[in-house]
Amino acid sequence: MKRIKIAPSILSADFSCLDREIKRSEEAGADMLHIDVMDGHFVPNITIGPVVVKYIRKVTRLPLDVHLMIEEPEKFIADFVKAGSDMLTVHIETISSSKLKALSLKLKAKQIKLGISLNPATPLERIKGALKFVDFVLVMSVNPGFSGQEFIPSVIPKIKKLRSIFKGDIAVDGGVNDKVAAKLINAGANVLAAGSYLFGAKDMLAALGKIRNA
Ligand code: DX5
Ligand code: ZN
Numbered sequence: 001m002k003r004i005k006i007a008p009s010i011l012s013a014d015f016s017c018l019d020r021e022i023k024r025s026e027e028a029g030a031d032m033l034h035i036d037v038m039d040g041h042f043v044p045n046i047t048i049g050p051v052v053v054k055y056i057r058k059v060t061r062l063p064l065d066v067h068l069m070i071e072e073p074e075k076f077i078a079d080f081v082k083a084g085s086d087m088l089t090v091h092i093e094t095i096s097s098s099k100l101k102a103l104s105l106k107l108k109a110k111q112i113k114l115g116i117s118l119n120p121a122t123p124l125e126r127i128k129g130a131l132k133f134v135d136f137v138l139v140m141s142v143n144p145g146f147s148g149q150e151f152i153p154s155v156i157p158k159i160k161k162l163r164s165i166f167k168g169d170i171a172v173d174g175g176v177n178d179k180v181a182a183k184l185i186n187a188g189a190n191v192l193a194a195g196s197y198l199f200g201a202k203d204m205l206a207a208l209g210k211i212r213n214a
Contacts, residue, residue: 002190004212005031007065007171008204010056011047012147012195019059021199028204029212032063032087034173034193036147037080039070042094043145050079057084065089065193067117067173069144074099081110089115089138092127104133115171119143120152124161131166136191141184142174147195151175156187163188178207181214 008030013021025033033056038047053066063086070076073090080088088107090100100116107114116130117138127137139159142149151174162170171191172184181192192211201207 002169004185005169005191006198006208006212007032007034007191007193008198008208009034009036009147009173009193009195010199011036012199014199018056022056022060022062024204025198026060026062028198028208030062030208031191032065033060034195035064035066035085037066037068037070037076038145041071042091043069045145050076050083053080053083053085063087065115067138067193068094070094074103077103077106081107081112085112087113087115087136089117089136091117091119091144092130093119093122097129097133100130100133117144117173120155124158128165131168134168136169136171137162137166138171138173138193139189140174141172141176141180144174149175151177151180153180153183156183159184159187159189176211178210178214181211185214 008025038045040046065087066085067089104114113135115136115138116134119140141151141155169191170189172189173193176192176194177197
């Protein structure tokens, strides 16, 4: 069985003291930091860009898992690479297979991991052709755009089906907490991104342990 990795999603952090929030994640045992990039087009919200990633890079050695919820992601890849991303995820709804293939070659040469994500309403069939180009899949379990939304349980069969055809990491993002973590891990997910559940916890170490060991 794959090791379970936990990725605190900093969209739920207190941005007035982001360095302390990152330290809190490190001390809680985070395996990476999940960073949500939104453009107000692909999703109805605007968050952060490469400049913030660049400064986060300065304060932590945790791998930076950058989730691009943006149109035309290929236009911004170079900036996020330069900013210090270790992992980049693009949405299948935003990229053609030829662009994805080119992107995978580019990132491989830089030893950056590439992920493909799909929205809850997007069928697994949509990413089948993409699986050979990516290191991991990020299954959305809420409609992307905001932290603190409720987990959509119909993604569980999707994770199970994906696990039967894909050997790489399967990450789940959206509404992850101690109540759903066991179901996700049993379905075959091995990376859990969690925002409000972790940053909202008084004791992040305990909260993180609860989902890791679910
Ligand atoms: C949703 C983002 C998620 C979100 C997770 O669009 O991609 O990463 O911040 O937050 P929670 O865990 O609160 O749903
Ligand atoms: Zn995310």
